[in-house]
Amino acid sequence: MKLNLLMNSTDIVASYENIDPFPMMPGHQEFSEQKKQGDVRNLDWICDDGEAEDIRAMDIINFLSPPELDRVINGWCRKLKRGGTITLGTLDLQEISRSIIHSNLPIADAIVSLFGPQQQGWDIRKNALTLKVLEDILTNNGCRTVMKRCNNYRSIVKGQRL
Numbered sequence: 179m180k181l182n183l184l185m186n187s188t189d190i191v192a193s194y195e196n197i198d199p200f201p202m203m204p205g206h207q208e209f210s211e212q213k214k215q216g217d218v219r220n221l222d223w224i225c226d227d228g229e230a231e232d233i234r235a236m237d238i239i240n241f242l243s244p245p246e247l248d249r250v251i252n253g254w255c256r257k258l259k260r261g262g263t264i265t266l267g268t269l270d271l272q273e274i275s276r277s278i279i280h281s282n283l284p285i286a287d288a289i290v291s292l293f294g295p296q297q298q299g300w301d302i303r304k305n306a307l308t309l310k311v312l313e314d315i316l317t318n319n320g321c322r323t324v325m326k327r328c329n330n331y332r333s334i335v336k337g338q339r340l
Contacts, residue, residue, distance in 0.1 A: 236334075
């Protein structure tokens with residue numbers, strides 16, 4: 179089983195179970211056949227421990243509160259079979275801060291990037307992480323880093339369950 183965890187997104191991945199906690203937004207109805215609606219913080223409803231081959235969570239962890247972040251990622255890692263992979267993507271606090279300091283990113287744009295536009299009730303980001311923090315979270319949950327990169331303001335870390 180392969181899981182793609184979304185946050186009101188149209189980033190559908192073929193051959194994955196695409197899961198979004200929100201109903202379709204207006205204009206996105208064409209994706210309704212390709213997505214399941216469900217709680218992405220607890221995957222017990224769709225996957226047993228040790229069953230998932232791959233989990234992708236590219237734009238969702240910024241929406242988790244700091245107290246639930248470790249618990250949720252721990253749960254996702256438990257769903258992986260040995261040798262299974264998990265890919266986490268997030269805005270990178272260090273890169274955004276660096277751009278503010280070097281005047282490459284106006285502070286107003288940085289605030290929207292970090293906290294979301296907050297025009298919808300769901301679009302409020304609750305944390306900001308760095309590449310190193312993502313890597314540490316995966317390591318603490320029994321995964322070894324197999325890929326990491328930072329591109330512009332986005333960090334991506336891929337871990338493999340030991």
